Amino acid sequence: MRPLAFAATCLSCLLVSMQPASAQLAGEPYIHDPSTVTLSDGKYYTFGTGRGGLVSEDGWTWHAGGERPGGGVAPDVIKIGDRYYVAYAVGGGGLNGGHASLVKVMWTKSLDPKSPDFGYHDVGVVASSDGTEDCDAIDPAFLLADGHLWLSYGTYFGYIRIVELDPKTGERIAGNKPVDVAIDMEATELLYRDGWYYLLGTHGTCCDGPNSSYNIKVGRSRSITGPYVDAMGVPLLKGGGKLVVAARDRGFGPGHFGLIDLGDGMEKFSMHYEADMDRSARSVLAIQPLLWRDGWPIAGDNIKAGTYEIQSERSGAALELAVDFVRMEVNRRGGFFGPPTGPVAPVAMQTLAQDSAAWPKDRIEVDLADYMIRPHQQWAITPMPNAGGYFGSPYFKILIAGTDRALTATADGQVVTVPAFTGSDEQLWRIDQLTDGTYRITPKASSGKATPLALVAIGASTPALVKFDPNSDAGRWTFKALSVDR
Amino acid sequence: MRLRKSANVISIAFLALCAMPAFAAETVQVDDRALLPFFTAVASRTKGPDSDGFLQRWLLLEPIVKPNRSNAGFTPTYVREALTTQYFPGQFTVVPHDGKVANASEPLHWHALDSSLFDVKLFNFAKALQKPTYGVIFWAVTVVYSPRDVPDVRLAVGSNSASMWWVNGKEAAGLFGDRRMVMDDVVSPPLTLHKGKNVIRGAVINGPGLSDFCVRFVGPDGQPVRDLSIDIS
Numbered sequence A: 001m002r003p004l005a006f007a008a009t010c011l012s013c014l015l016v017s018m019q020p021a022s023a024q025l026a027g028e029p030y031i032h033d034p035s036t037v038t039l040s041d042g043k044y045y046t047f048g049t050g051r052g053g054l055v056s057e058d059g060w061t062w063h064a065g066g067e068r069p070g071g072g073v074a075p076d077v078i079k080i081g082d083r084y085y086v087a088y089a090v091g092g093g094g095l096n097g098g099h100a101s102l103v104k105v106m107w108t109k110s111l112d113p114k115s116p117d118f119g120y121h122d123v124g125v126v127a128s129s130d131g132t133e134d135c136d137a138i139d140p141a142f143l144l145a146d147g148h149l150w151l152s153y154g155t156y157f158g159y160i161r162i163v164e165l166d167p168k169t170g171e172r173i174a175g176n177k178p179v180d181v182a183i184d185m186e187a188t189e190l191l192y193r194d195g196w197y198y199l200l201g202t203h204g205t206c207c208d209g210p211n212s213s214y215n216i217k218v219g220r221s222r223s224i225t226g227p228y229v230d231a232m233g234v235p236l237l238k239g240g241g242k243l244v245v246a247a248r249d250r251g252f253g254p255g256h257f258g259l260i261d262l263g264d265g266m267e268k269f270s271m272h273y274e275a276d277m278d279r280s281a282r283s284v285l286a287i288q289p290l291l292w293r294d295g296w297p298i299a300g301d302n303i304k305a306g307t308y309e310i311q312s313e314r315s316g317a318a319l320e321l322a323v324d325f326v327r328m329e330v331n332r333r334g335g336f337f338g339p340p341t342g343p344v345a346p347v348a349m350q351t352l353a354q355d356s357a358a359w360p361k362d363r364i365e366v367d368l369a370d371y372m373i374r375p376h377q378q379w380a381i382t383p384m385p386n387a388g389g390y391f392g393s394p395y396f397k398i399l400i401a402g403t404d405r406a407l408t409a410t411a412d413g414q415v416v417t418v419p420a421f422t423g424s425d426e427q428l429w430r431i432d433q434l435t436d437g438t439y440r441i442t443p444k445a446s447s448g449k450a451t452p453l454a455l456v457a458i459g460a461s462t463p464a465l466v467k468f469d470p471n472s473d474a475g476r477w478t479f480k481a482l483s484v485d486r
Numbered sequence B: 001m002r003l004r005k006s007a008n009v010i011s012i013a014f015l016a017l018c019a020m021p022a023f024a025a026e027t028v029q030v031d032d033r034a035l036l037p038f039f040t041a042v043a044s045r046t047k048g049p050d051s052d053g054f055l056q057r058w059l060l061l062e063p064i065v066k067p068n069r070s071n072a073g074f075t076p077t078y079v080r081e082a083l084t085t086q087y088f089p090g091q092f093t094v095v096p097h098d099g100k101v102a103n104a105s106e107p108l109h110w111h112a113l114d115s116s117l118f119d120v121k122l123f124n125f126a127k128a129l130q131k132p133t134y135g136v137i138f139w140a141v142t143v144v145y146s147p148r149d150v151p152d153v154r155l156a157v158g159s160n161s162a163s164m165w166w167v168n169g170k171e172a173a174g175l176f177g178d179r180r181m182v183m184d185d186v187v188s189p190p191l192t193l194h195k196g197k198n199v200i201r202g203a204v205i206n207g208p209g210l211s212d213f214c215v216r217f218v219g220p221d222g223q224p225v226r227d228l229s230i231d232i233s
Helices: A352-356 B012-018 B076-084 B124-130
Strands: A003-005 A038-040 A043-047 A054-057 A061-065 A073-080 A083-091 A102-107 A120-129 A141-145 A148-151 A159-165 A177-185 A186-193 A196-203 A215-222 A242-245 A250-262 A266-276 A282-293 A296-299 A306-312 A318-321 A364-369 A379-383 A396-401 A408-409 A416-417 A429-433 A439-443 A453-457 A463-467 A477-485 B040-041 B057-061 B101-103 B105-117 B136-146 B150-160 B163-167 B170-175 B189-195 B196-206 B212-217
Touching: A043 A073, A073 A141, A073 A215, A073 A282, A073 B101, A083 A141, A120 A148, A120 A159, A141 A416, A148 A186, A159 A186, A177 A196, A186 A250, A196 A250, A215 A250, A215 A296, A242 A250, A250 A282, A250 A364, A282 A463, A364 A463, A396 A429, A416 A463, A439 A477, B040 B124, B076 B170, B076 B196, B124 B136, B124 B212, B150 B170, B150 B196, B196 B212
Parallel strands: A141 A186, A242 A296
Antiparallel strands: A003 A477, A038 A043, A043 A054, A054 A061, A073 A083, A083 A102, A102 A120, A141 A148, A148 A159, A159 A177, A186 A196, A196 A215, A215 A242, A250 A266, A266 A282, A282 A296, A306 A318, A306 A379, A306 A477, A318 A364, A364 A416, A379 A396, A396 A408, A408 A416, A429 A439, A439 A453, A453 A463, B040 B105, B057 B105, B057 B136, B101 B105, B136 B196, B150 B189, B150 B212, B163 B170, B163 B196
16 A cells, blocks of 8 residues: 555645555455345345345445345346346356356345245246357346336357346247347446447456456447447447446456446446455455446546545535635745746645644634645545445545544534544545546435435535535535545 | 258358368368358359458368467467467468368368358357367468559458468567457558558467457548458459
8 A cells, every 4th residue: 555646736745544545345245247236125135146145234335145046147136116026047158168048037026035025936038048059148137218128148159139028027028039239248237328228248358366357348329229339439249349447446357237326416336346356356246436428437436545625516616624824925035926036946835734723623614715725625535444334435534634633514514623533423424426527425424314415515615514416516526636545 | 050961061151162172072060050140152253341341251271279278378479479380381371272271280171251240250160160169270361452552551450369460471460368359459550452462361369269350451541441352262
């Protein structure tokens, strides 16, 4: 772990404590080919190749759990009405050299084995490959769009195909024929957004730990049956694809995309890394924000430990302590423009000690102001891995860099700082990247409430905790890195 | 899978193949279902590129066995060594003809075929001939005729898995690593297509999985060169 300086502007910045900066999910998130994360009975479930899966109460800490009969590879799950449909493949995948496979569907009214509604009912085979044709019917993925239920499937052995199912029964629509839509990908996923169908698939090499070159690419089409093309216009039937996510941080081989739509302009996606180098290079579940840029999905970033300016999208102003501005005195002999009278020399930035000399010792309000690269505008963001979390990230503490002064939510919807971090829920913050790349900041103390509160610029210079409006810039924040831990 | 002897094959392609002396005395089992969707017989003397400029008429050599349990080892050094090793006489110089035998460690036949798709499905080619499909090297040769000298064109190649390509005897492109089929994956430096005959030669190496390639020429504007005639008669 080492600091990576991004700006020379912050001579007074101190590195935050050496926490795991790129922490992946907590618990034991070991899985390969995770299905779309699905909420059932208050818990989140995902199933992988094999019989079992993972379960989580908050999207952050995952444990082995869930039951999925049938075995086989790479299932997917979708909830329609009161049923959870599960598609999975038996055979194929080149296992033992074979490519004959059956995609089967079953349903249950609960994914929680302890629920009285739990119990799988077999629907039957909805797609297949005979081992000779140029298709290997594995890796099924559902999409429900405009009342139609679609299923994509296939792997590197030939074509990716799409069939239509009956959303009332999960059965194949009578007479429906498979349509070839792509080559040389596997673990596909279909999305529908703004009149476009998106076909995401995993390229590269599977199942070789840190040597796996798995990465996720996408093409789109106005029609569910294609033609799907990438941003360069290259058909996915000719190997095209625009990158969504590749290896990053200490994770190799991202594959098997699954959308997690959390609403309010916040989308995330699940995947597995073929190798998490912090977990003995094993295959693990991972969750990242999903951004949309120019009509294309791309992986975002969970916030990392580091020191940041927190900039309001509403005004461009920086979140800061509402303290007296301390001038920086420099030698202005001979004027401030034109060359200096003596040797040219760098000038030290204002130090924390200089800035903080007159700060109140107890509670200090926060406001928004022009960013002046002052210590009272620089925030150390540190993950708190033992304080729980949410999709893809633990909660964070937010301190004035170099101090223990903590950003704190108050009971009356204000946001202030107090001299010391206590670890209370009012001082733990959820930082979610939104689909436009900005972030939403919400206190843990607000989570689970009927109307969760978020940090919002209710005025150009006034932040407060109010309901988040996804259609406004007021609740959107940009983190400008001054230094980031790696 | 229906396996037949060549004399019974309905496939026009293999009727043509069987007519060649090299095949006449042999029993060749063919899975026509594996071949017909992807190849047809060469039924005309010349053929142009398809609408996207892809060259679909090739002489394909039956696969040379070269065991590789994984495609992950296809480093540039390994591939270059594997594909510049001489396996049969005239490997880098001869323009073969349909039915010609290459005397590798075992006799291997050249097959003149038209690909039905933009890509040439090598796996299906080998499978249809009941030849090894994994752990192999495929050699491919075609000849394009240009009506004029065309400078500053580039050879654009996609292959599964790694491959090397030569134009008129000069190395033009190398695709290394565990490659997937992506059109225009690797594009050569500018080269000149001569007026008249130009020989394109390629070799594709594959461990497990499907194998194919696609080749076209693109001009300085990135658009395909279509004013060509392919003749491997």
